[in-house]
Amino acid sequence: MADPLFRTPKGTHDVLPEDHVYMTFIKKAVRHRARQAGYKRIDTPMFEYRGIFERGIGAHTDIVEKELFVVGSPHAEKADQDFALRPEFTAGICRSYIEHAMDQLPQPVELYAIGQCFRHDRPQKGRYRQFHQFDFEIIGLKDPSLDAQMIHVLSNILADLKILDRLTLQINNIGVAENRKAFAEALKEYFIGKERHLPELDRKRLQTSPLRLLDSKEEDTRILLKNAPTLAQFVGDDSKLYHATVLEYLQELGVPFVENAGLVRGLDYYTQTVFEYWDRSEGAQNAVGGGGRYDALIELLGGKPTPGVGFACGMERIVWHMKEAGIQAPNKDQVDIFVAQLGPEAKKQCLRLIATLRDRGVHTLGALGEASLKSQMRLADRFDVKYCLLLGKMEVLKNTVILRDMKAGKQKEMPFDEALPAVVELIGKKNLDRYVLKDGFGAVDED
């Protein structure tokens, strides 16, 4: 057993090359759909002043109260704990919108981000302490059509990744702050005399953030809630109309949904529209992604009142669904050709040949060690290459090279100068064009 000090910390994992194939594919779908809809990429720091999260997400939410990774310098004169690793993107992006006066840009500002988030959660299946999200935000304009269009972008991404049919869109409208305040009062009143039946945590929540009781997993709380006032009773007519219009637009766009009056989401900043994509098979609340409208957030962070709507998706959970559904992500890391050689002269020629093949877009490996040709061929097999070029002492003398089809087990000898065009022909122009750097790296995957 390895020393536990030298393993990944609890709740973290290495993204191994086989998983990067999926991650790359997801990012590609995200970028593709983002560009189609005019979203621009933004990166915010992985850590922010912790006040951004405490104020934005809410001091009494699980994410802030229990899961925030607080960081600071132990070397500072007075050890500080001023910062926190981002548990999500929205608060940081809104901070950035204000800091860079993006209200001066044409509105709405549509932004997307891809990267790691951190929550000091209890690790379990699909729940990590470091995980990847992609995140979309529309800030600066409010209209039900924006909520619906944004959900449509998300559903298109999930469809591109071939997991949409495993999920259902749950949607609700939780009204505006006054509605929720009135509901919270009513809920507190309802629980007068019943508090002692509530589990301790929920008793505390009743005081700090009563709405959180609605998604409590505690049996006792759930039973007590059956006769309690419902949030829907307090949602104002404006919000109801807004909700109906969002649903109408979703229908117009052909996005199926399930109305779910119990969906509140665990963050304080939401107003009106909230939604999540749930795993259909488990029926459990194992969300792949979720979001909603946050019209009060920018003001909370010191900006002027500015509406916003956004969502985030967990990439590890998407990878899990893709694997469960047997979906293969295209692997561009496949090695096309292996160059094997023997002797100092052959080695020099091969060095040049390998470099030229790579420039042309052929994925090329070469064993430039001193192993025998036979062991180099075995290596080529293990790399699962389609073709091999062999250059031994004899071939150097004759100025030829051997091209071997590894799957067919056939080979032919040809003049050395013909090797490059022959390989290019075999790999095919379509494949090569994908890999070659053109016009400022256009054909290469971005991070």
Ligand code: AMP
């Ligand atoms: P949330 O805003 O908390 O609903 O998070 C949005 C999405 O991020 C969720 O639907 C998950 O897919 C993903 N997510 C949130 N927390 C975690 C976690 N601890 N580990 C992995 N994925 C997570």
